[in-house]
Amino acid sequence: MHHPPTAAPYDLPDRRGHFGPYGGVFVAETLIAALNALRIAYDALRSDAEFRAELEYELRHYVGRPSPIYHARRLTQHCGGAQIYLKREDLNHTGAHKINNCVGQALLARHMGKPRVIAETGAGQHGVATATVAARYGMKCVVYMGAEDVARQAANVYRMKLLGAEVIPVESGSRTLKDALNEAMRDWVTHVADTFYIIGTVAGPHPYPMLVRDFQKVIGLECQVQMQELVGRQPDAVIACVGGGSNAMGIFYPYIDEPGVRLIGVEAAGEGIATGRHAASLIAGHPGVLHGNRTYLLQDANGQIIDTHSISAGLDYPGVGPEHAWLKDSGRAEYVGVTDDEALAAFHAACRLEGIMPALESAHALAHALRIAPTLSADTVLLVNLSGRGDKDMHTVAARSGLDL
Amino acid sequence: MGRIGTRFSELAKLGRKALIPYITCGDPEPGMTVPLMHALVANGADLIELGVPFSDPMADGPTIQRASERALARGVSLRDVLDLVRQFRDRDEITPVVLMGYANPIEAMGVESFVQAAKASGVDGVLVVDYPPEECTDFVELSRKAGLDNIFLLAPTSTPERIDAVGRLGSGYLYYVSLRGVTGAGHIDLDEVSTRIPLIRARVQRPVGVGFGIRDASGAARVARVADAVVIGSRIIEEIERDPGAACDNVGRFVASVRAAMDAEGER
Secondary structure (H helix, E strand, C coil): CCCCCCCCCCCCCCCCCEECCEEEEECCHHHHHHHHHHHHHHHHHHCCHHHHHHHHHHHHHHHCCCCCEEECHHHHHHHCCCEEEEEEHHHCHHHECHHHHHHHHHHHHHHCCCCEEEEEECCCHHHHHHHHHHHHHCCEEEEEEEHHHHHHCHHHHHHHHHCCCEEEEECCCCCCHHHHHHHHHHHHHHCCCCEEECCCCCCCCCCHHHHHHHHHCHHHHHHHHHHHHHHCCCCCEEEEECCCCHHHHHHHHHHCCCCCCEEEEEEEEECCHHHCCCCCHHHHCEEEEECEEEEEECECCCCCECCCCCCCHHHCCCCCCHHHHHHHHHCCEEEEEEEHHHHHHHHHHHHHHHCCCECHHHHHHHHHHHHHHHHCCCCCEEEEEECEECHHHHHHHHHHCCCCC | CCHHHHHHHHHHHHCCCEEEEEEECCCCCHHHHHHHHHHHHHCCCCCEEEECCCCCCCCCCHHHHHHHHHHHHCCCCHHHHHHHHHHHHHHCCCCCEEEEECHHHHHHHCHHHHHHHHHHHCCCEEEECCCCHHHCHHHHHHHHHHCCEECEEECCCCCHHHHHHHHHHCCCCEEEECCCCCCCCCCCCHHHHHHHHHHHHHHCCCCEEEECCCCCHHHHHHHHHHCCEEEECHHHHHHHHHCHHHHHHHHHHHHHHHHHHHHHHHHC
């Protein structure tokens, strides 16, 4: 919000992957060479016309881009204030924004001559997207998933297997997403010669936060064109949920240099920040080093990473992408929390009023829009990134309503 | 010269190679750590690497992660680790102790407080696994000022430029990771070690330790032919978890067998 209009164009990260004090390459020496090779390959390809044309073709014909922007008139009416628009990433192939990044990294893997891809996954969405592109490009695929999550997300595990991937349950630590990430990193160190690690979010060591953002920024770039066509101007605020933060960076990034557009990230407040059972790293965490980068972390006084909670598995992560840490400190973006109950209420509202079933992750972003819309004038425009569809969450929602499907 | 430098120059005079066992502090329980450290020394350890437990030990394999989890389940913090080193120093003022761990517990304590407290507790060196040279110039400066050695990892994939960077920043010894993987994984590739160590020695005048993938006495003896020090971790943790009650005896017996094999190799 305090981004000075005269500032030089935003150009982070720097050469070594730093966003102010955040980001960087905090990994053991055993991974340095692999990260350097990735950085060099990506530097060469990002401006390569042929690579960009190939990526654009895939995004259009395989993913189904551009995704539309939809004016949610009934939700708007329900709130009685600001106009609510939804960027429909839920309409992408595989049902979420995750595929944008997976297509990009799979093409990168192919150019680097790596026949095997690996990924970590929490709820399974990134795992499914990775298994999908691996099938599409004929690559061997191994997905690491916390044993807890394997048990909770049986349908996605089966989806990945149908797509030809091997799913390896991770029994160490808290047996969730962060442990799956640790295990994927270990696989990569061991098989670096033939393996490409497709990280699913804007976290990890440089260049991952940058390259995942670059592959997701298509969301915001499309919004800039579509909002002009649809409304004749850019939104007053862009709202997106933040776990690791890839859908939020994707929609925020092209707007960073437009000071008139508020950028609002929504973290999972779980059962409430005060209860300690949440996953709001930016709101309630402290800077530290995890998974190869410096960022805000949920940790105890001794620097141990603590267990997180959110009704939405995709937001259930104790860290956050380093660029969000920088956007928070610099004041360019603001970060708020939405509880499990608020997200559920927004989920039901979208189902009943718009015939759209959002992912529980995306329902967090929508919940904040529903919260502030009544306080704003009818000529205010809110753009919510509806990052994924909610079919995967039906069991969770049903269980909350006391039903067993 | 600190304890690490003194120890390596004594060994060099004797023509002996250093044996560096690793244990995770607080595993299987905090009361066992100091007795285990004395048992290591009594059975032939020249230097001890003491692991600082961390919730997300990304560069370690399952064995050392389990050790970390056991220690954390008993609430072992970085301050507890330093207290245990201080207790070890009550009876052993000579054997160098190197802390090995991850950046976050150190940063949570505060880098400046950590280096002061570590030095005061009798720690001699620090190896922060996820601090590559380019990310830790401040840490290195502060720890050097406090009188701690900075141990860095080198990998089979480290370029000459990186070997030089580690040469400039580090002190004490170099830790060459002998395989592409995590701790406890697979077996060492001795041919690769034999070709890489001379390349490292040509660029940095410092003892070279080799670790990751050394599973038994004969493997240690073969590494000792080409390196200045042999580091063994996961294999020792396996001895601890096999029978926690008899950990001191079992670990001591294993370390003694490695020592004997290394010394026999040295006399050949």
